[in-house]
Structure formats: structure tokens, C-alpha cells
Amino acid sequence: MYFDDFQVGDTFDIEKVEIKKDKMLAFAEEYDPQPIHLDEEFGANSQFGEIIAPGIMSFMSVWAKFVKANIITENFIAARSFRINWSSPVFEDDVLFGKVIIKNLIPRNKYNGLVEVNLVIYNQGGTMVMDTTTEAILRRRVEE
Numbered sequence: 001m002y003f004d005d006f007q008v009g010d011t012f013d014i015e016k017v018e019i020k021k022d023k024m025l026a027f028a029e030e031y032d033p034q035p036i037h038l039d040e041e042f043g044a045n046s047q048f049g050e051i052i053a054p055g056i057m058s059f060m061s062v063w064a065k066f067v068k069a070n071i072i073t074e075n076f077i078a079a080r081s082f083r084i085n086w087s088s089p090v091f092e093d094d095v096l097f098g099k100v101i102i103k104n105l106i107p108r109n110k111y112n113g114l115v116e117v118n119l120v121i122y123n124q125g126g127t128m129v130m131d132t133t134t135e136a137i138l139r140r141r142v143e144e
Contacts, residue, residue: 002075003113003138006102014098014119015065019053021092027057053090059130062098062121071100075139077112088129095124103133112137 028037032054035042043051067073090096104116119132 001071001138003105003107003115003140005141006105006115008102008105010102012069012071012100014062014069014100016095016097017061017065019058019061019090019092019094019096023061024051024053024057024092028054032056048089048091050091053092053094055084055086055090055130058090058096059084059121059132062096062119066098066100066119072115072117072136072138077137077139080114080135080137082132082134084130084132086130088123088127090123090129094129096121096129098122107140108137110140111142112139114138 025038028034034054036046036048037051037054040051043049098119098121101118101120102115103118104114106114106116108114115136115138117134117136119134120128121130121132123129
């Protein structure tokens, strides 16, 4: 979709993704090697009672589904900013899904505009696990 195709308040559902333990461990080992993600004993003795998925890995799992949904991908130029707020842990075998809400539209020039994309991610129980906002620069429909 082009910048001009969106309206503030538009919503899109994002496909579900299951968080598998082997992927959690592999991601944590390479990118976020903290005990809460890798050490079963540490996790069992934590406030969570078990290891938890790295937050970035959980986000990227849903983000990949968002990108594949091609809501902004085809006319995406660049991201201007990005923010993630984590609110609940993600565990192995959690099923995450997202809802995209278009929060703001700012025309920049005749060629592109800024779309504020809010991606809210929930687990299978309906608990919000994170709330993200991306400011994406998208192409506009240019009349020749």
C-alpha cells in the first residue's frame, strides 16, 4: 500500500507465530546470552518460574509476519524511528499475534509521507506482551 492508501485508525491483523524453545535458545545464545534466556535453573528460580524468550526475538517473530503481510513493505523507503515497550514475558510454546493500527499520517512531500505504525502483540491468552511504534517513510502515489 502507498502512503495515500492509509487512513488514521486503519487496523490489520497479523498472523500467529509459535515461539519454540529451540529457536529461543539459539537466538539467546547468539544475540542475548543472559541467564534468564538460557539457564533452566536460573529461570526456575526467577520471578517467571522458567526461562523466557528474548524480547527482541519475540518481537522479530511477529515482525516477520507483518513484513510478509505486505501492508507497508512494497512501498517502504526507510524507518525514521522505532520503539518497543515490553509488558509481559514470552515463554516457550506461547502463540503470539499482532494487531497493526495506523496512528498518524504526515505527508512529507509529493513523493513520500510518514506513517506511524503501532504493532500491538498479544499471546494466546489475550495478554498484551509488547506495544511497538514504527515511523515508516512510504512512497506516495505520484501523478505524472
